[in-house]
Amino acid sequence: MIIRKAPRFRYSEITPRKDDLSRRRFLTAGSLAFGALGAPFAARAGTRLEGIRKSPYSTDEFQTPYKSVTTYNNFYEFGTGKGEPSENARNFRTNPWSVSLEGEVVKPKTLDLDTVMKLAPLEERVYRHRCVEGWSFVIPWVGFPLSALLKQVQPTPKAKYVAFQSFYDPKQMISPREAHIDFPYIEGLRLDEAMHPLAILAVGIYSEILPPQNGAPFRLVIPWKYGYKSIKSIVKVRFVEKQPPTTWNLEWPQAYGFYSNVNPNVDHPTHSQAEEVRLGRTYFGERIKTRMFNGYDEVAGLYKGMDLRKYY
Numbered sequence: 652m653i654i655r656k657a658p659r660f661r662y663s664e665i666t667p668r669k670d671d672l673s674r675r676r677f678l679t680a681g682s683l684a685f686g687a688l689g690a691p692f693a694a695r696a697g698t699r700l701e702g703i704r705k706s707p708y709s710t711d712e713f714q715t716p717y718k719s720v721t722t723y724n725n726f727y728e729f730g731t732g733k734g735e736p737s738e739n740a741r742n743f744r745t746n747p748w749s750v751s752l753e754g755e756v757v758k759p760k761t762l763d764l765d766t767v768m769k770l771a772p773l774e775e776r777v778y779r780h781r782c783v784e785g786w787s788f789v790i791p792w793v794g795f796p797l798s799a800l801l802k803q804v805q806p807t808p809k810a811k812y813v814a815f816q817s818f819y820d821p822k823q824m825i826s827p828r829e830a831h832i833d834f835p836y837i838e839g840l841r842l843d844e845a846m847h848p849l850a851i852l853a854v855g856i857y858s859e860i861l862p863p864q865n866g867a868p869f870r871l872v873i874p875w876k877y878g879y880k881s882i883k884s885i886v887k888v889r890f891v892e893k894q895p896p897t898t899w900n901l902e903w904p905q906a907y908g909f910y911s912n913v914n915p916n917v918d919h920p921t922h923s924q925a926e927e928v929r930l931g932r933t934y935f936g937e938r939i940k941t942r943m944f945n946g947y948d949e950v951a952g953l954y955k956g957m958d959l960r961k962y963y
């Protein structure tokens with residue numbers, strides 16, 4: 652993600668819509684359906700998720716084709732090039748999986764994948780997804796409010812932030828030296844941000860189980876923040892008293908603040924954030940104006956009284 656000198660992506664890496672249909676037909680024919688609240692979880696990318704509710708939080712903007720969403724990724728553990736995660740994460744083992752809830756909680760807990768999948772009814776949330784590098788997607792995520800996971804434990808009065816940690820296995824993933832960032836990948840949110848109804852734990856896209864390159868088996872999606880806050884393949888959730896360190900903030904604090912709210916008025920040191928290129932509908936993408944909070948005005952109350960130039 653961090654390209655300090657030439658932050659622009661190459662348009663040629665985006666694949667247009669055309670081969671979407673054939674692929675989806677293939678998946679439907681060959682996949683094993685299961686109910687979100689029923690059978691054991693078969694963690695296979697491409698498996699259709701059943702019983703998904705529509706969500707009023709969804710946008711009706713044009714959705715980025717599946718192919719682009721799954722072949723143009725940032726997942727440094729599997730390579731720093733946009734096309735590398737889809738190649739290198741193919742055999743990523745995401746079952747069995749467990750996530751621990753710990754730190755400032757009355758009683759820590761570890762949940763397995765089956766349990767996580769059944770925490771709440773699955774919803775489709777079509778969200779704008781704005782990357783700090785200047786491109787954006789519209790993605791039909793499948794998931795449920797992050798609060799459903801966090802409510803599995805009782806935080807102590809000291810808990811003010813939530814720190815998240817990704818899975819890291821040097822046998823399946825590249826080294827920090829190759830990636831130029833430290834692993835495991837870490838992120839954090841203020842507790843009230845994490846509990847906001849727009850913040851979700853995503854387990855799928857396009858009605859199917861999340862492909863490895865998109866953060867299987869589950870990842871955050873925080874649509875009003877730059878994409879890097881949406882940490883993938885989570886294994887640890889820690890309730891903490893103080894603002895936790897985060898991967899990109901440690902790498903380059905002037906460029907990547909803790910809050911990282913989408914903000915057209917605060918530029919990145921190497922480029923403006925006033926506009927973005929919405930990829931997917933036309934071959935080269937459309938240049939559009941970036942909106943404060945990525946257009947999710949309902950979160951503004953979380954930052955009342957804060958100078959968002961200082962807390963970028």
Ligand code: MTE
Nearest residue numbers: 652724725726727817836878879881882883
């Ligand atoms: N999570 C982990 N563990 N590792 C990463 O490299 N990249 C982040 C975020 N989550 C990243 C991560 C960045 S920079 C972005 S823009 C989004 O994931 C990309 O999500 P997508 O590939 O599903 O579009």
